[in-house]
Amino acid sequence: MQHPLMIALDVDHPEKRKQLLESFGEEPLFLKVGMEMFYREGISALEELKKAGHSIFLDLKLHDIPNTVKRSMKVLATLGIDMVNVHAAGGIKMMKAALEGLEEGTAPGRQRPKLIAVTQLTSTDSSMLENELLITQSMDKVVLHYAKLAQEAGLDGVVCSAKEVPLIHAECGKTFLTVTPGIRQENDAVGDQKRVVTPQMARSLGSDAIVVGRSITASENPLQTYRMMKANWGE
Numbered sequence: 001m002q003h004p005l006m007i008a009l010d011v012d013h014p015e016k017r018k019q020l021l022e023s024f025g026e027e028p029l030f031l032k033v034g035m036e037m038f039y040r041e042g043i044s045a046l047e048e049l050k051k052a053g054h055s056i057f058l059d060l061k062l063h064d065i066p067n068t069v070k071r072s073m074k075v076l077a078t079l080g081i082d083m084v085n086v087h088a089a090g091g092i093k094m095m096k097a098a099l100e101g102l103e104e105g106t107a108p109g110r111q112r113p114k115l116i117a118v119t120q121l122t123s124t125d126s127s128m129l130e131n132e133l134l135i136t137q138s139m140d141k142v143v144l145h146y147a148k149l150a151q152e153a154g155l156d157g158v159v160c161s162a163k164e165v166p167l168i169h170a171e172c173g174k175t176f177l178t179v180t181p182g183i184r185q186e187n188d189a190v191g192d193q194k195r196v197v198t199p200q201m202a203r204s205l206g207s208d209a210i211v212v213g214r215s216i217t218a219s220e221n222p223l224q225t226y227r228m229m230k231a232n233w234g235e
C-alpha cells in the first residue's frame with residue numbers, strides 16, 4: 001500500500017478486536033495497534049493479525065532514556081511489525097538509540113520496521129503548547145523542529161497533523177514519511193483531537209498515510225465507513 005489508510009485498532013478486549021475485524025471481511029488492512037490492545041493481548045494478537053495478512057503499525061510511543069529505548073526496540077524488532085514509533089521529545093540520542101535497537105533486533109534478510117517519531121500530539125493545540133507545556137514557539141515551528149531532529153537521528157518519518165505536512169515535506173524532503181492522525185469526516189465528533197482534517201484535505205496537503213480510529217470503529221457500519229473514507233482519501 002503506497003498511501004495507506006491505517007485503521008486504529010483501539011480496543012481493549014480480544015472479543016471486541018475479533019468482532020471489529022470480522023466486519024472488514026477478508027480484506028488485508030493496515031492496522032495500528034495501540035497501547036490498550038497490546039497491554040491486554042500482547043504478542044499473540046500481533047501474530048494473529050499477521051497470519052491474516054494485515055500490516056501492523058505498533059503504536060507504543062516509546063519515550064525513555066536511550067538505553068531503555070534501544071533495548072526495547074531490539075525486542076520489538078523481532079515481532080514482525082511494519083512500523084513503530086517514539087516521541088521525538090525524547091531527543092536525538094534517544095531516537096538514534098531506538099534506530100540502533102531496531103537494526104540490531106532485525107533478523108538478517110528481514111526488513112527493519114519503519115521508525116517514526118511523534119512531533120506534537122494531534123490532541124495538542126497552540127494554547128496548550130504555550131500555556132500548559134510552556135513552549136512559546138508556534139505549533140508549525142515546533143513540529144518542524146522535531147521533524148528535523150527525527151531526520152537528523154536517521155528516522156524514516158514523523159507523526160504529525162496533516163496541517164504541518166507541506167512544511168515538513170518542503171524542509172525534510174518528500175520521501176520523509178508523514179503519518180497523520182486527527183482525521184475526521186466533516187460531521188464527525190472531534191472528541192479529544194484538536195488539529196483535525198478530512199481525508200480529502202490530508203491528501204491535498206500531501207500526507208503519506210492517514211490514521212483513522214473512532215470515525216470508522218465507532219460507526220454503525222465500519223466497513224462502509226472505511227470504504228467511503230478510503231475513497232475520499234483517494235485510495
Ligand SMILES: O=C(O)c1cc(=O)[nH]c(=O)n1[C@@H]1O[C@H](COP(=O)(O)O)[C@@H](O)[C@H]1O
Pocket residue numbers: 008010032034059061085118120121122123159160181182183193211212213214215
Ligand atoms: O501516534 C499516533 O498514532 C497518534 C499520534 C497523535 O499525535 N495523535 C493520535 O491521535 N495518534 C493515534 O491515532 C489514533 C487516532 O484515533 P481517532 O481520534 O479515534 O481517529 C489514536 O489511536 C491515537 O493514539
